[in-house]
Amino acid sequence: xxxxxxxxxxxxxxxxxxxxxxxxxxxxxxxxxxxxxxxxxxxxxxxxxxxxxxxxxxxxxxxxxxxxxxxxxxxxxxxxxxxxxxxxxxxxxxxxxxxxxxxxxxxxxxxxxxxxxxxxxxxxxxxxxxxxxxxxxxxxxxxxxxxxxxxxxxxxxxxxxxxxxxxxxxxxxxxxxxxxxxxxxxxxxxxxxxxxxxxxxxxxxxxxxxxxxxxxxxxxxxxxxxxxxxxxxxxxxxxxxxxxxxxxxxxxxxxxxxxxxxxxxxxxxxxxxxxxxxxxxxxxxxxxxxxxxxxxxxxxxxxxxxxxxxxxxxxxxxxxxxxxxxxxxxxxxxxxxxxxxxxxxxxxxxxxxxxxxxxxxxxxxxxxxxxxxxxxxxxxxxxxxxxxxxxxxxxxxxx
Amino acid sequence: xxxxxxxxxxxxxxxxxxxxxxxxxxxxxxxxxxxxxxxxxxxxxxxxxxxxxxxxxxxxxxxxxxxxxxxxxxxxxxxxxxxxxxxxxxxxxxxxxxxxxxxxxxxxxxxxxxxxxxxxxxxxxxxxxxxxxxxxxxxxxxxxxxxxxxxx
Numbered sequence: 351x352x353x354x355x356x357x358x359x360x361x362x363x364x365x366x367x368x369x370x371x372x373x374x375x376x377x378x379x380x381x382x383x384x385x386x387x388x389x390x391x392x393x394x395x396x397x398x399x400x401x402x403x404x405x406x407x408x409x410x411x412x413x414x415x416x417x418x419x420x421x422x423x424x425x426x427x428x429x430x431x432x433x434x435x436x437x438x439x440x441x442x443x444x445x446x447x448x449x450x451x452x453x454x455x456x457x458x459x460x461x462x463x464x465x466x467x468x469x470x471x472x473x474x475x476x477x478x479x480x481x482x483x484x485x486x487x488x489x490x491x492x493x494x495x496x497x498x499x500x501x502x503x504x505x506x507x508x509x510x511x512x513x514x515x516x517x518x519x520x521x522x523x524x525x526x527x528x529x530x531x532x533x534x535x536x537x538x539x540x541x542x543x544x545x546x547x548x549x550x551x552x553x554x555x556x557x558x559x560x561x562x563x564x565x566x567x568x569x570x571x572x573x574x575x576x577x578x579x580x581x582x583x584x585x586x587x588x589x590x591x592x593x594x595x596x597x598x599x600x601x602x603x604x605x606x607x608x609x610x611x612x613x614x615x616x617x618x619x620x621x622x623x624x625x626x627x628x629x630x631x632x633x634x635x636x637x638x639x640x641x642x643x644x645x646x647x648x649x650x651x652x653x654x655x656x657x658x659x660x661x662x663x664x665x666x667x668x669x670x671x672x673x674x675x676x677x678x679x680x681x682x683x684x685x686x687x688x689x690x691x692x693x694x695x696x697x698x699x700x701x702x703x704x705x706x707x708x709x710x711x712x713x714x715x716x717x718x719x720x721x722x723x724x725x726x727x728x729x730x731x732x733x734x735x736x737x738x739x740x741x742x743x744x745x746x747x748x749x
Numbered sequence: 750x751x752x753x754x755x756x757x758x759x760x761x762x763x764x765x766x767x768x769x770x771x772x773x774x775x776x777x778x779x780x781x782x783x784x785x786x787x788x789x790x791x792x793x794x795x796x797x798x799x800x801x802x803x804x805x806x807x808x809x810x811x812x813x814x815x816x817x818x819x820x821x822x823x824x825x826x827x828x829x830x831x832x833x834x835x836x837x838x839x840x841x842x843x844x845x846x847x848x849x850x851x852x853x854x855x856x857x858x859x860x861x862x863x864x865x866x867x868x869x870x871x872x873x874x875x876x877x878x879x880x881x882x883x884x885x886x887x888x889x890x891x892x893x894x895x896x897x898x899x900x901x
Contacts, residue, residue, distance in 0.1 A: 398773075398774075398777065401777075402777075405784045405786070406777075406780050406784065407776075407780045407783075407873065407877070409776075409874070409877040409881075410773075410776045410777055410780045410873070410877055413769075413772075413773050413776065413877050413880040413881050413884065414773050414777070416880075416881070416884050417769050417770060417773050417880065417884050420769070420884055420887055420888055420891075423888075423891075424891060518764065522819050523817075523819070526819045526820050529820065530820070549839065549840060550840060550841040551823070551827065551838065551839060551840050551841045551843070551844060554820040554823040554824070554841065555820070555823060555824045555827060557820055558820040558821045558823065558824040560820075561819060561820040561821055562764065562820075562821050562890065565764070
């Protein structure tokens, strides 16, 4: 009785919170829509919990209580993210242009939430499972006025594309076959960690964590490639801004830092993106994680399988952007933006975000761009870029 | 609750966050049959049966079937079978055969509680253990992403 009662109270409490949040002033309807979606999911849990009673099997009751707890636990931080989308610190100017980009690439019904995070490593939810039709862009709160990090939106958009195109179903079976096949190819190494039984069932069960990591790493790699393909060089710089110099412990759901950068450089060659000289050397490699030998084996198995499909993931991201008809940045447009900015005026008639952001990064790296004509050149640059976003949106609306 | 269940997925997947909810719902429906409270068709039971059916395929013309599940799903599904005591599974072929058998039993699970009681209880217990195993996997995946994140 106690477990049902507290489960109901937990769900009712978060539903009450949602009701209160709905009273907030949202700058865009999508944040409010997301609240309604979460509300619907939680109401289903409450209806079921209310239907359970002493007649029901104890194990059935327990599993519903468990499942509802996982939902409460996963939706609560997402509610915080949605609340922060109302804060004036966010660059609301970027919403319209980014939404158009997302809809061009993904589908006309995709929604966008631009918000901020109180983690420097932004964004901790899984957009795939929580809100499958939403692109969630959460920049660190201290950077939410920094438009030069907008290329990160390309990576987040990649997650939504991964889900909508069901790329896990496309690449999962190959990764599973690679993980198992690679283990069979080195039986002594496998036996060292899992014993001598090479039966297919035991292989699959023992290697399941490696498969899951490989799939997550493949998704993150695809998202990097999507961001790179959409935003070109500016993605490299935004990435560097967030991560430099690195050298921390390895994140298992991503390729190692060295492989991640190496793959981005490889994709850059395919996408005709100019990589700064010695870009790979900008980053320290990860420190080895304090893991057991068996975990290390599983991580290596994941790495190996994921790396074997990287070329296909690069092509997949290319296809995503090409099918969306997104033009790449153009030298002439970048030059036009630079000319406007040189005259300390925002740019107009911009065809794509990538040109604007690449021009902005060019100025970022050129301290003498305005000579002594401008104080606080970085703040001024941010302001010009955001004004250009605003003009872009205005021009679209009056067309 | 029909509209609440995701019908787009073809096969069983432990990486699909709706699996724990679907299995819980199926357990609830079967439990309702056992306590005589069922009024509608057991929708979740049928959906779970479909997903299990789509998780194996026949090899040639015989009765042998092969699993189409990914390793994580194999792990979750075989844990549920073992915990519910439905069968002893020692190969992937056994696993595929069992998935097919359970799917058929779920598909044809009847409201005739008097004659089918034991069978319905076994299926309900299997659904509970499947939900339990899936919800643990879901939590593990979230924690892994949260604790070991870079950015995104």
